Amino acid sequence: VLLPLLPEASERPKKLTERDKRHLKAIVTKNWRKPVEKIRENFNESTGNNACRCTMQQKLYEMGYNSCTALRNPSISENNRKIRIRLNWARGRRLSTIDDCKKIIMHPFIQAREQEIF
Numbered sequence: 001v002l003l004p005l006l007p008e009a010s011e012r013p014k015k016l017t018e019r020d021k022r023h024l025k026a027i028v029t030k031n032w033r034k035p036v037e038k039i040r041e042n043f044n045e046s047t048g049n050n051a052c053r054c055t056m057q058q059k060l061y062e063m064g065y066n067s068c069t070a071l072r073n074p075s076i077s078e079n080n081r082k083i084r085i086r087l088n089w090a091r092g093r094r095l096s097t098i099d100d101c102k103k104i105i106m107h108p109f110i111q112a113r114e115q116e117i118f
Contacts, residue, residue: 015055020047021063024056028065036060036067 016024020043027042034042040056043049076084 015049015051016059020049021059023047024059025063028060028063 023046024039024043027039027046031039031042036053036056039060040051040053043056044051
């Protein structure tokens with residue numbers, strides 16, 4: 001038994017039209033670092049629509065825009081900072097020759113200790 005096809009159910013009209021979605025995309029690409037609330041305010045002012053924050057988030061998600069938080073760079077501990085300073089010092093003198101080392105002026109206290117040791 002074949003049932004007759006029913007006409008499409010009358011749906012509530014969509015809050016955002018295709019043109020509104022294109023306009024929203026233009027706003028997001030211009031202000032991509034702004035929070036959704038600021039984007040919503042800008043969109044509502046420019047189009048005259050009164051779309052809520054949830055509608056904006058849903059449409060942005062459908063358009064492929066997802067929220068993400070940048071990773072925070074960890075602080076360098078005091079011990080790691082000292083190691084990095086020493087490593088940079090050693091890298092700077094990596095290609096030094098014996099002649100370069102002889103040109104270094106030593107503090108008299110260090111010279112006296114070297115004479116005691118040798």
